[in-house]
Amino acid sequence: MDQTKILEKAQGYAVQGWDVAKEWLLSPQAWTQFGLLVAAYLLALFLTRRLQPVLDRLLTPPDEKTNVIAKTRRFILTFLPLMLPLLAYGLTGIGETVTRSIFDAGAVIAFGKRVFMFLAARILVNEVIKDPLLKVLGKYFLLPVAALYAVGFLDEVMTRLDQTVVPLGNLSFSLLFLIRFVLVGGAIFWLGRWSNDQTAAAIKRQEEMRPAMRELTAKAAEIAIFGLAFLLVMNIMGISLTSLAVLGGAIGVGLGFGLQKIASNFISGVILLLEGQATVGDYVELDGGEAGTIVKMTARAAILETYDGKWIVVPNEDFITTRVVNYSDSGSANRYEAPFSVSYDTDINLVPDIVESAVAAMPDVLSEPFPPDCELRAFGDSGIEFAVEFWVNGIDDGRHKYTSDVLFCIWNALKAHNIEIPFPQRVVQVKGEIRTRVK
Structure with a gap:
């Protein structure tokens, strides 16, 4: 029964459409409107070809410009593909006003104007919109609405959607409300x-x-x-x-x-941001062994990037309830030391001045809060053991190898002063007479 009604209604629409088509084909007024429609499109095409290069040249900012005006110009530039259908729409509206004033009719040119609006919507969705969410909304909502508007069925479809009520428990709403x-x-x-x-x-x-x-x-x-x-x-x-x-x-x-847990992590994140004890760019180490540079702080967790490229997601609560070692809080300097040894033949009174002067001249080594300090640590088995303490901004890992650079510097400085860096040595004494019996 329902299929019969649908077929009868479709047949009625087809007959009505055929009558309208015959009326348009046999009416001089319709042909006049069609001619104005074609003229409006050709004029819009001519104007677009003339104006679009000029506007493209005026709106395109230099590549190095990143201010608000440049961004606004680039944003407006993305809408240039809409020029042709919008110009055609505007010129067709002028033609519709003329035909209605002369012939008191304008159905053909009004239909063409709605088609131009549909073409503008299609270009907007396919070429202008880049955001994935807006592209989906345009594809599944805007284009169907524009197509229905073009063929003149939009009002009837909206009425049907408004009359279709979807019950949801004690609530109910129409499909039109849901789409809106x-x-x-x-x-x-x-x-x-x-x-x-x-x-x-x-x-x-x-x-x-x-x-x-x-x-x-x-x-x-x-x-x-x-x-x-x-x-x-x-x-x-x-x-x-x-x-x-x-x-x-x-x-x-x-x-x-x-x-x-989510609420706890959210509140912990707010506390961290307020106190500033750990923030983006800090190198931290937690009790659980996680260590890395904080590259992002979200409402739920902090993301640490290790020096081998891995990302570790640490809940914000761990920064509040566990012990955290921050090596770079607020960009403060860090102290490191480089151990080395010299031969027992060396005048050790000369070593501190030589090493401290060489290390202090390095570009990454700081003079504040303390300059490099060379200390005598022990008299070892193979040589006299020293260590130089130095301060740098940053962590001695990843792309920064401060200790390695300092050791190279120490080696070159000691060699320049003919100071020997010993290798492991052992002295073996044999007591008593060694007798060899030959059989």
Whole structure:
């Protein structure tokens, strides 16, 4: 029965469409509108070919420019492919006004104008939009809506969608409401994500702020932006926030039981950012043996990058409840030492001055808080043992090999002063007469 009704309705639409087509084909007014439509497209094509190179040259900033004006020019430049269909749409609108004033009719040219709008939407989705979320929304929502608008069925389809109610327990909503919610929510949250990226980039450029404070400010801005986006979506869609009280209570119970670890890590992350004891760029070592440079701090965990390229995800709670060794807190210097030995034939009174002068001349070695200090450590089996203590900014690992460079420097300095670096030696004394019996 339902299939019969659908076929009858489709047949009715087909007959109606054929009558409209015959009316257009046999009407001089329709042919006039068609001629104006073609003329509008050709004029738009001519203007596009003339204006697009000029606009492309004016809007393209130099490659080295990265300021706000340059970014705005590049953003506008991405919309140049829309010039042809939008110009055709505008010129066709002028032609529609003319035909309606002369013939009191404009169905053909109005249809062409809607087709140009569909072409603009198609170019927007396929060529202009690069964001994956917006591309999906455009492909599955914007293009079908534009196609229905082009053929004149949009109002009828929207009425049917509004009449189709989906029950969900004590709640119910129409399909049209659901589609609007997805479109509005997706667009607003994309705008929120874009705003958050721009805000975070602007905050991280503030070099006068401590790294920890920059991270905390960026997180606070992120929470504020997406919180505002959520409230804006709820307000636009007409959803009362009081109706979310039950949902908020359920989330609170979940945080109290199943999500307490997540809540603990989140609060620990806020404490870390406030105190600034460990921040991005610090080299840390935890009690569990994890060690590396903090490359990112999220609401849940910190990401350490080891010198062999591995990433370790450490929960924020571990930084609060366990012992943490920070080798580079706030960019402070670190002290290392390089051991070496000299021969017993050496005048050891000369060694400290020679070594300290050579090491102090190295570019990576600091004079503050203390200059290089060469100390006598022991009288060893093979030589006299020394060690030079020195301070550097950074960790003696990975791409920085400070101790290795200092040892090279010591070797060259001692060789230049003819001071011998001994190798392991043993003196063997044989007591008593050795008798050899020959059989």
